[in-house]
Amino acid sequence: MARADALQASSPKITKAIICAFCTGLIGIGLARFAYTPLLPALVDAHWFAPAAAAYLGAANLAGYLAGAVLGRPISARLSSVAVLRAMMVLATAAFFACALPQGFLWFFVWRFAAGFAGGAMMVLAAPMVLAHVPPARRGLAGGMIFMGIGAGIAASGTVIPFLLQFGVQAAWIGLGVLSFVLTAIAWSGWPDGPGHVPTAPSGHIHPPRLGALRALYVEYALNAGGWVPHMIFLVDFVARGLGQGVKVGAEFWVAFGLSATAGPILAGHIADRIGFRSALRLAFSLQIFAIGLLVFDVTSTPWLFLSSIIIGAFVTGTVPLVLGRIHELLPHHPAEQKAAWSVATVAFALCQAAAAYGFSFIFAHSGGDYRILFVIGMIAMSLALVIDVGGTFREKAMR
Numbered sequence: 401m402a403r404a405d406a407l408q409a410s411s412p413k414i415t416k417a418i419i420c421a422f423c424t425g426l427i428g429i430g431l432a433r434f435a436y437t438p439l440l441p442a443l444v445d446a447h448w449f450a451p452a453a454a455a456y457l458g459a460a461n462l463a464g465y466l467a468g469a470v471l472g473r474p475i476s477a478r479l480s481s482v483a484v485l486r487a488m489m490v491l492a493t494a495a496f497f498a499c500a501l502p503q504g505f506l507w508f509f510v511w512r513f514a515a516g517f518a519g520g521a522m523m524v525l526a527a528p529m530v531l532a533h534v535p536p537a538r539r540g541l542a543g544g545m546i547f548m549g550i551g552a553g554i555a556a557s558g559t560v561i562p563f564l565l566q567f568g569v570q571a572a573w574i575g576l577g578v579l580s581f582v583l584t585a586i587a588w589s590g591w592p593d594g595p596g597h598v599p600t601a602p603s604g605h606i607h608p609p610r611l612g613a614l615r616a617l618y619v620e621y622a623l624n625a626g627g628w629v630p631h632m633i634f635l636v637d638f639v640a641r642g643l644g645q646g647v648k649v650g651a652e653f654w655v656a657f658g659l660s661a662t663a664g665p666i667l668a669g670h671i672a673d674r675i676g677f678r679s680a681l682r683l684a685f686s687l688q689i690f691a692i693g694l695l696v697f698d699v700t701s702t703p704w705l706f707l708s709s710i711i712i713g714a715f716v717t718g719t720v721p722l723v724l725g726r727i728h729e730l731l732p733h734h735p736a737e738q739k740a741a742w743s744v745a746t747v748a749f750a751l752c753q754a755a756a757a758y759g760f761s762f763i764f765a766h767s768g769g770d771y772r773i774l775f776v777i778g779m780i781a782m783s784l785a786l787v788i789d790v791g792g793t794f795r796e797k798a799m800r
Contacts, residue, residue, distance in 0.1 A: 414534060416590035418542055421526040422549035423587035424485060427580050428519030430553010432492045433461050434658070435576055436512070437633060438561040438651045439569070441640040445647070446569045448502050451637075452765035458633045459757035460509045461516035466750035468520025473743065481525050482591045488518040489584040496577035500570045524746055533592040543721055544666040550717045551665075554658030562651045614730050614741060616792045620681070620785040621723050621745050622752035624715075627688065627782035629756045630695075630774040631657070631712045634764070638771045643700060653709045660713035668718030669725070677725035678789070684715045684722060685786040692779040696772065756781075 436458050443454050468488075476484045495515035499508060527546050534542045560579070564572035630638075635657065640650035672680040691711035694704050723745055731737045760774050767773055 413590070413592065414542075417530045417533060417592045418545055420485075420587040420590045421530040421546045422552075423583045424489065424522040424526040425547060425549030426553040426556070427489055427492050427583050427587075428515075428522035429465075429550045430658075431557055431576055431580060432495065432515040432519045433465065434550075434554045434632070435557035435561060436461060438558055438636045438647065438654050439565075439572060440633070441637045441647050441650065442561075442565050442569055442572070444637075444641075448569060449505065449508075451769060452761065453505055455633065455761040455764055456758070457505070457508050457512050459754065459761050460512040461519075462629075462750070462754040462757040464513035464516025464518075465520035465523075466516075466747070466754045467513075468517040468522075469524050469746050469750040470520075471517075472521035472524040475521070476525055481529050485522060485525055485591070486584075486588060488521045489580075489587060491515075492518040492522075493577055493580040493584055496573055496580055500573035500577070502570070520750060524743065528742070530592060541666075543724070544669050547665040547717050547720055548662050551658055551661030551663070551713070554661050554713070555655055556658070558651050558655035558658050562648055565647065613792055614727070616788050617723065617726055617730070618745055618748045620685075620788050621719070622748040623781045623785040623788075624685070624688075624719055625749045625753040626756035627692065627778040627785070628712060628716055629753060629760050630692070630771075630778040631709070632716070633757060633760065634771060634774060635709065638695075639705065642769075642771045653705055656706050657709040657713035657716075660710040661717045664714035664716065664718030665721050667714060669721050672722055672725055677722055677729050681719075681722050681726060682786060682789055684719055685782055685789065687711050688715055689779060689782045689786065692775050692782060695775040696779050698772070 440454050440458060443449050444451050448454075449457065472484070492515050495511040495518070498511040501507070527543065530546065531543055556579070557576075560575060561572055564575040636647070636650035636654050638650075639645050639653050640647045668680060668684065671683065675683075688711060691708040694700075694708045724742060727738055727741045727745065731741060760777070763773060763777070764770070
């Protein structure tokens, strides 16, 4: 049976399904969200938008992501998941071409929101649908490959955007649209059919869900999402304009961020296999506090900036499988609750990230463009996540 499962996991159909899900992450998050970061200073320099307005447009994408994460599953309950995923890929592609038209703030806000909505829906739907068709023994590797699409999109945006910007901001948006169109064509067919593998709980010894720890995990994941925002939205702008090194140099740090994000899920999963998901999460929080702290304390020489970019980039994607794994640890024999918990965690993540994006944009606009205060708040959020997790251990020991 194990041999049959292994063969099935590596079958062409499963491989194609994994590629499809990989493409949705690349389109919906890697490009639709993260390509905006290296574009932001170029939009300002080209006088398409003022710095504060450009930052708010970045936040519009995160608000759309929240809406997509909330509404993705209800929409797929009325339509097929495959139909929704195809529609979202088309919507994200259309948003790139629409943003090539400088029609003002409201036009951009609507299309950046639409791109975020598409990304949120694809994040909620694609990976769970594909992983249900992968035998349990191979899901870790398959999940890592799927979430690598996000990092691949970040890396692609950091290399493609500077090249396209040589031909103008409009050309950059059109180029992203063409790339998204090609990826949509690749991922159009090959999605799996049917419910896939349905896990069964063992008879007896079924422990009740650890609801307190689960709620704490939601808060930690949300705080973690907020702590990323300064790097996600402002990193390239901080290097390009804040440190005066230009868009090209800023994009180099974004490439490092993206390459690290590509390897992040597999690396995080490997660490979790060795020390457990709770310990791996704590290690992730600690490393991210250090990485953000470098910018808080103005340790901004090139090697340290690259280290900060690499650490945050790795855990922007690597935290996803860690949280999924932690949910499985807390609900080991409750597959239905696992699915529901992942939906709640995703919405909590999206809600905090969208709120943080608007909050950081407001602070940036009203602080005279002070980048440091953004990193201070991000470091505080990440530290709170670690404190909550460690505090949960003491509460559990006290209750025994």
